[in-house]
Amino acid sequence: MIRLNNVVASYRTGRGSINAVDGVTIEIPDGCILGVAGESGCGKSTLMKVLYGDILSPMTLASGSIEYGFVDRRGAPVTSHTVQQEWFRRVSYVPQSSMNSLNPVIRISQQFIDFPGNDPDKRRVLEQVRAYIGKLGLPAEALDAYPHQLSGGMRQRMMIAMATFFQPELILADEPTTALDVVVQKEILMLLMELQEEMGNTIVLVSHDMGVHYQVTHRMLIMYAAKAVEYGDSDSVFEAPLHPYTRMLISSLPTIGDDRARDGIPGRPPSLWGELRGCRFADRCPFATDRCRVEEPVLVEHRPGHFAACHYAGAEMPSGGVQWQ
Amino acid sequence: MGVMRYVAKRLGLYLAVLFIGLTITFLLPRLMPINPVDGYIGQIQSRANGSISAEAIAELRVNLEQLYGLEGDLFTQYLAYLKRVVLNFDFGPSFTYYPQPVSAMILNALPWTLGLLLMSTFIAWVMGNMVGLVAGYFHRKKAASVLEFVGILLYPIPYYILAVTVLLLLAYVFPIFPLSATFPVGQMTPEKFGMIIYNSLLPGITLVLAGFGWNILSMKALAVATTEEPYVTYARLKGASNWMRMTRYVFRNALLPQVTALALSLGMVFNGALLTEMIFSYPGIGLVMRTAATGGDYNVLYGAITLSIIAVATAGLVIDLIYPLLDPRIRHR
Numbered sequence: 001m002i003r004l005n006n007v008v009a010s011y012r013t014g015r016g017s018i019n020a021v022d023g024v025t026i027e028i029p030d031g032c033i034l035g036v037a038g039e040s041g042c043g044k045s046t047l048m049k050v051l052y053g054d055i056l057s058p059m060t061l062a063s064g065s066i067e068y069g070f071v072d073r074r075g076a077p078v079t080s081h082t083v084q085q086e087w088f089r090r091v092s093y094v095p096q097s098s099m100n101s102l103n104p105v106i107r108i109s110q111q112f113i114d115f116p117g118n119d120p121d122k123r124r125v126l127e128q129v130r131a132y133i134g135k136l137g138l139p140a141e142a143l144d145a146y147p148h149q150l151s152g153g154m155r156q157r158m159m160i161a162m163a164t165f166f167q168p169e170l171i172l173a174d175e176p177t178t179a180l181d182v183v184v185q186k187e188i189l190m191l192l193m194e195l196q197e198e199m200g201n202t203i204v205l206v207s208h209d210m211g212v213h214y215q216v217t218h219r220m221l222i223m224y225a226a227k228a229v230e231y232g233d234s235d236s237v238f239e240a241p242l243h244p245y246t247r248m249l250i251s252s253l254p255t256i257g258d259d260r261a262r263d264g265i266p267g268r269p270p271s272l273w274g275e276l277r278g279c280r281f282a283d284r285c286p287f288a289t290d291r292c293r294v295e296e297p298v299l300v301e302h303r304p305g306h307f308a309a310c311h312y313a314g315a316e317m318p319s320g321g322v323q324w325q
Numbered sequence: 326m327g328v329m330r331y332v333a334k335r336l337g338l339y340l341a342v343l344f345i346g347l348t349i350t351f352l353l354p355r356l357m358p359i360n361p362v363d364g365y366i367g368q369i370q371s372r373a374n375g376s377i378s379a380e381a382i383a384e385l386r387v388n389l390e391q392l393y394g395l396e397g398d399l400f401t402q403y404l405a406y407l408k409r410v411v412l413n414f415d416f417g418p419s420f421t422y423y424p425q426p427v428s429a430m431i432l433n434a435l436p437w438t439l440g441l442l443l444m445s446t447f448i449a450w451v452m453g454n455m456v457g458l459v460a461g462y463f464h465r466k467k468a469a470s471v472l473e474f475v476g477i478l479l480y481p482i483p484y485y486i487l488a489v490t491v492l493l494l495l496a497y498v499f500p501i502f503p504l505s506a507t508f509p510v511g512q513m514t515p516e517k518f519g520m521i522i523y524n525s526l527l528p529g530i531t532l533v534l535a536g537f538g539w540n541i542l543s544m545k546a547l548a549v550a551t552t553e554e555p556y557v558t559y560a561r562l563k564g565a566s567n568w569m570r571m572t573r574y575v576f577r578n579a580l581l582p583q584v585t586a587l588a589l590s591l592g593m594v595f596n597g598a599l600l601t602e603m604i605f606s607y608p609g610i611g612l613v614m615r616t617a618a619t620g621g622d623y624n625v626l627y628g629a630i631t632l633s634i635i636a637v638a639t640a641g642l643v644i645d646l647i648y649p650l651l652d653p654r655i656r657h658r
């Protein structure tokens with residue numbers, strides 16, 4: 001179990017600092033695929049950086065902590081301060097674009113073994129790598145190639161091979177398929193799912209595509225303006241969302257036999273720079289009341305394992321697609 | 326594309342460039358309104374107060390035209406020129422040092438210039454790249470800006486000011502090196518060799534300093550841009566050490582444009598030779614060229630120009646042949 005305790009991550013810039021992740025508290029069970037969704041700028045990537053322990057200026061972990069639920073070589077529990085020692089062995093990451101994430105002038109085999117503390121016997125490691133990428137449907141020669149010689153799909157497979165080679169407990173993937181065409185996208189996601197099922201590790205997957213989340217994830221975290229607004233089992237979240245924002249995200253999913261035009265959600269999220277009062281979604285919420293504009297809702301468990309931060313989460317709301325004026 | 330085909334193509338291009346260069350050096354002086362033979366005869370006439378007979382002048386004219394390769398029509402001249410230059414590297418005799426052949430003068434001076442300039446250009450490149458790489462890779466660190474400052478300080482100083490300053494400093498204020506060096510010629514002995522190296526240090530230092538600044542700034546800029554590349558970030562997130570990222574990721578990629586710059590500056594060594602050799606009275610091509618230019622010694626000038634063309638074209642060939650070894654994207658196209 002990975003525990004995030006009131007995680008606040010902020011960026012310090014010339015004109016002050018903003019909290020891009022603002023007090024997120026969730027528990028991620030072991031061996032699940034967690035999907036993270038929300039509009040651009042809501043803090044998904046920042047949350048991923050914090051989870052990975054890549055906390056670099058101008059970003060800081062302003063408060064809160066993360067417990068990874070496993071211990072390091074000396075037996076001490078791994079925290080945000082020590083997780084860097086576990087990179088790729090216990091916690092790994094799949095980059096967004098495989099094209100730019102591989103060094104164009106050295107062979108992929110070289111890039112596969114430049115992890116620190118690797119077995120000094122490079123030949124033996126490479127043999128293992130060769131066998132492993134074969135399992136992922138990559139030809140053995142792909143290892144001797146330079147990045148530009150592989151197709152986009154093969155490169156992204158290679159990135160997944162790198163991220164899973166050491167069988168890490170946690171794999172982070174921030175939009176791992178956005179740069180790929182739809183067919184390849186499917187293949188890559190299927191591969192990730194298969195590997196996860198086999199190794200039983202935890203994957204956190206960021207995607208803009210609610211359809212992907214629906215097909216792939218076990219649990220869902222919905223973020224809005226740096227806050228976690230809904231968190232629960234994917235089945236429950238997709239069947240019966242509690243937060244109006246989640247409903248809107250889901251209703252933007254196309255359904256078969258329905259060809260009404262689908263608009264985005266009207267309005268824009270509030271600026272993180274300004275003063276934030278009450279519910280951050282209130283300005284765009286069709287059900288907002290005066291209470292919403294003043295009192296900030298907290299993330300509360302409304303059903304077993306299903307949390308939402310909305311004053312009216314339990315209340316009856318128009319079911320089906322939400323209608324907008 | 327096969328390696329042999331690539332090399333053959335580049336070699337073909339190289340020969341074509343040389344050929345065009347030679348043709349232009351042949352044509353240009355012949356398009357000029359002044360005729361060196363007339364000029365030379367006029368000089369001799371005025372020296373002899375017009376006392377030379379018409380037959381003697383006609384004979385002189387024939388001899389001179391032969392020396393300059395001006396006999397026959399343009400095409401015959403061209404063929405004869407190509408034959409002389411390509412087959413025998415023969416540019417005729419020098420006029421100032423008649424009858425010394427130009428090729429001998431050039432070949433005597435060539436090792437001096439090449440030794441000094443290739444060496445100092447290369448040293449400046451290696452040192453500048455190392456300093457620039459560290460300055461660029463650690464550009465967020467205060468200490469690294471000190472390294473860049475060296476480049477900012479050195480780069481804008483005009484070469485002659487730099488050279489004269491170093492000369493005054495290291496030969497006059499602190500007389501470590503001789504103010505006016507002598508470079509022994511003739512049979513090489515170990516003592517003579519040591520003396521040459523010692524006396525070449527001063528011009529060498531000025532050349533290294535002059536090239537150092539540019540290389541620092543250029544490599545620093547390239548390294549800064551490369552550290553922002555996603556593959557360097559990815560390497561960091563894999564936990565690859567600073568050393569690994571700086572050398573295998575940043576340096577290997579930032580190196581590519583720098584190799585081109587090195588080859589180009591090696592191709593231009595004869596241009597750099599002129600000032601250095603004049604300031605330090607260093608017996609290389611630059612000095613030969615200056616003497617030829619002031620004395621109107623056309624054959625020597627053509628020889629030197631041809632040499633420059635060969636140098637620039639060869640530098641281009643070297644880039645083309647080395648680049649695929651460094652950049653697989655060109656190798657496997």
Ligand SMILES: Nc1ncnc2c1ncn2[C@@H]1O[C@H](COP(=O)(O)OP(=O)(O)OP(=O)(O)O)[C@@H](O)[C@H]1O
Pocket residue numbers: 011013020038039040041042043044045046047058272
């Ligand atoms: N380096 C930075 N300096 C200052 N502010 C930043 C920086 N990186 C991100 N932010 C701000 O933090 C907020 C969250 O950014 P983040 O990248 O986490 O969003 P995201 O949810 O991943 O968006 P997207 O879907 O577009 O990837 C944004 O408001 C953004 O402007």
Ligand SMILES: [Mg+2]
Pocket residue numbers: 044045046174
């Ligand atoms: Mg993002």
